[in-house]
Amino acid sequence: MKRKPTPTPAPDCPCGSTLPLMQCCQPILNGQQAAPTAEALMRSRYTAYVLKDVHWLLASWHSRTRPAELDLAADDSRWLGLTVHEHQQQDADHATVRFTARYKVGGRAWRLHERSRFEREAGLWVYVDGEQDPAA
Numbered sequence: 001m002k003r004k005p006t007p008t009p010a011p012d013c014p015c016g017s018t019l020p021l022m023q024c025c026q027p028i029l030n031g032q033q034a035a036p037t038a039e040a041l042m043r044s045r046y047t048a049y050v051l052k053d054v055h056w057l058l059a060s061w062h063s064r065t066r067p068a069e070l071d072l073a074a075d076d077s078r079w080l081g082l083t084v085h086e087h088q089q090q091d092a093d094h095a096t097v098r099f100t101a102r103y104k105v106g107g108r109a110w111r112l113h114e115r116s117r118f119e120r121e122a123g124l125w126v127y128v129d130g131e132q133d134p135a136a
């Protein structure tokens with residue numbers, strides 16, 4: 001009897017969706033697929049932080065608020081997980097997403113609470129800015 005190699009399971013997407021990365025944020029990061037909602041875009045940006053995909057982080061930033069450059073090479077944050085609490089769409093082109101991201105720096109665990117604002121720019125959802133530690 002011949003043994004079949006066990007297929008390596010596809011890694012789960014870092015955004016916590018429980019879908020494989022290839023069926024979740026990867027096509028958005030690669031530009032193969034547009035984020036259908038602001039929440040999907042927000043998840044893809046979290047995944048981009050995990051994968052240090054600076055290209056996608058800048059590409060998914062509104063041209064009005066995008067930083068000139070972003071350097072994550074020296075950033076030793078280890079992202080531990082994402083929880084999306086609320087996704088509210090104000091109208092066709094404006095939405096907010098409230099979330100908590102957990103990460104570790106230098107052995108200490110931190111939580112980032114943020115309410116991010118998203119807009120459609122040229123038909124695509126992009127990140128505008130965020131308010132940290134929102135009251136609600």
Ligand SMILES: [Zn+2]
Binds near residue numbers: 014015017024044
């Ligand atoms: Zn994902």
